[in-house]
Amino acid sequence: MLGTTCSAPGKVLLAGGYLILDRPHSGLVLALDARFYSRVELHEFKDAAAAKTPATSLLIEVHSPQFDDERRYVYEPTASTPLAPTPRADGTAPPPTNRYVEVPLLYGLTLLTELRGSGYVAEAVKASRAAGWASLGGTVGLRVTLAADNAFYSQAAELRARGWPQSAASLRALPSMLPPRRDEEGEIAKTGLGSSATLVTSLLAALLGTFGAISLPGEAVTLGAASTTPTSLALLHSLAQLCHCAAQGKVGSGFDVCSATYGSQRYVRFSPSLIAPFLALADGAAPPAKELAACVLGTTSAWDHIVEPFHLPPGVxxxxxxxxxxxxxxxxxxxxxxxxxxxxxxxxxxxxxxxxxxxxxxxxxxxxxxxxxxxxxxxxxxxxxxxxxxxxxxxxxxxxxxxxxxxxxxxxxxxxxxxxxxxxxxxxxxxxxxxxxxxxxxxxxxxxxxxxxxxxxxxxxxxxxxxxxxxxxxxxxxxxxxxxxxxxxxxxxxxxxxxxxxxxxxxxxxxxxxxxxxPVREAPAAARHNGVLVEATSMEQGVHASAGAKQLAAARENAISARAAPSSVNHLRSPSLRVYTPDELRERAAKRAERAAGRLATAPVTAPGDVWRLEV
The missing domain is CATH 3.30.70.890 (GHMP kinase, C-terminal domain)
Structure with a gap:
């Protein structure tokens, strides 16, 4: 059925730490080739629990195989808590809340209703059937799959358990999208590349892209005209900033979300007052739809952040x-x-x-x-x-x-x-x-x-x-x-x-x-864009992605068995998300850069300041 896979790059702040919290100070941010992937697709659920979903509601199932996490929600726009957790397919209770998933879903669906009308899901189902999908009589809802490259999480414990050297070569040899190990307190060590910002950005990109609300850079055959890209990026960026702040309960600098959207850049933060009213909402409450649309579209107050594209020169x-x-x-x-x-x-x-x-x-x-x-x-x-x-x-x-x-x-x-x-x-x-x-x-x-x-x-x-x-x-x-x-x-x-x-x-x-x-580097750029990308949107691409993911998962299981890995590894087996090795990602990025040269519009920028124009 209809679906979209999007990815967003991790980041590293080269200069501007702490300063970037306050205007007008700037930070120099590099987008990295470690990426977070989100896929959103229409899906037909056939289990008994799904059959109980009210006709006026939308069933949403979220899978994060790296964390052995599966959860379901029912979205009912008119309810006091529009996005409510519901028992999983096997009838077990839902896991603890995850605001970095739930807030983007709630805000994204609210915005879609405002921009596309209440019948956007029915229209998507109709389009899927017109393209050849035959209903099996189940409950149609959304299936979301989330996965991240290994570099977002420390793999030191994994390498020690395998008896491998602590090196980039060892990390490259690990299976892709490996479940990270937890310490004695159940915590997962991260490497600071911005996993929450890339999750929020890629999830929103896939959700809005699936229902045609935005058109983003990528290699998908259904990509809209390049002239629409800057507007789509701006909408995605503002919505992702709002969701990320609402999820963490405070207004951060936003450089991680901005780099996940636009890529490498010089960044000056937005004014916190732009989104402050939404942080006062009760937990789980939907944002007022019209106010949300006005905020992310900048019709009430223009977003005043500064984004200047930047890339390291060759040889550095x-x-x-x-x-x-x-x-x-x-x-x-x-x-x-x-x-x-x-x-x-x-x-x-x-x-x-x-x-x-x-x-x-x-x-x-x-x-x-x-x-x-x-x-x-x-x-x-x-x-x-x-x-x-x-x-x-x-x-x-x-x-x-x-x-x-x-x-x-x-x-x-x-x-x-x-x-x-x-x-x-x-x-x-x-x-x-x-x-x-x-x-x-x-x-x-x-x-x-x-x-x-x-x-x-x-x-x-x-x-x-x-x-x-x-x-x-x-x-x-x-x-x-x-x-x-x-x-x-x-x-x-x-x-x-x-x-x-x-x-x-x-x-x-x-x-x-x-x-x-x-094993990370600055993300390769296509027409100077190395931010969020569409990996696949058409149903045909989704079918091929499904087959590739299954084959790759099987190959990885065989590789793990051959290496006699000391731990049970739950790899990404989702039939909806194509998983790529680092070498495959680099090869695809190079091809994408060749095809996209001259096609993608450069992100809108504000005139740089005197410091950025410093001459030798």
């Missing part, structure tokens, strides 16, 4: 490592805010920190402009390799590109120093001592441009920007050894990965217990 790539400590971002934010409100000296230090963050963002932007202009007179990669082959103190004298790299490195070091000052003053470990030692050692590796704790810091992850390494020279050993030595980006990655792999045993105390490279 991201490496990230999971340090398996986990950060409690809300408590850290509260601690920093408490310090700013209570310490008279806080404002002066905060302004220094803000200036340092702006300097880093401006320096990276300047490097991007040099690449766009072709500055330097020699090959771009050759200039980067030349810099990685010498000490950073020599970069300034090599070329304008070297000077730009030197500015990024120096401003990054200044930013880290101010982060340490803020950490001490606020009594919260934004860059913990263990991370400081790791980052310092990482920045000593040839080819590393910068190493930082991303976002709010703490114990989630570390990030490095790296450059390609030059091929060995005649003085670097015998010819045979030089021929076998890696060069380019692979050489730098290998050196950094080797440091991280041995760090727990070679680092000075206090060292993280685990440092494991994450």
């Amino acid at each position: 790539e991201v490496m990230m490592a999971d340090v398996a400590c986990g950060a409690n971002t809300p408590s850290m934010v509260k601690q920093v805010q408490k310090w700013r409100q209570s310490d008279p000296a806080a404002e002066a230090l905060w302004q220094e920190y803000a200036a340092a963050s702006a300097k880093v963002q401006g320096a990276i932007a300047a490097l991007c402009r040099l690449h766009e202009r072709g500055v330097g007179g020699r090959g771009w990669d050759a200039q980067l390799c030349e810099c990685s082959a010498v000490q950073p103190t020599e970069w300034n004298s090599i070329s304008p590109v070297g000077a730009a790299l030197a500015l990024i490195r120096q401003s990054g070091l200044e930013l880290r120093q101010l982060i340490l000052f803020v950490s001490a003053a606020a009594a919260t470990a934004i860059e913990p001592p263990a991370q400081t030692a790791l980052l310092n050692a990482t920045m000593e590796v040839p080819g590393v441009l910068l190493a930082v704790v991303p976002g709010a810091g703490g114990g989630d992850a570390v990030l490095a920007l790296i450059l390609p390494s030059a091929a060995p020279s005649a003085t670097d050993g015998p010819v045979g050894e030089r021929a076998r030595a890696p060069c380019g980006m692979a050489a730098t990655r290998s050196r950094v990965a080797a440091l991280w792999a041995t760090w727990p045993t070679t680092a000075p105390p206090p060292a993280p217990t685990v440092v494991c490279e994450l």
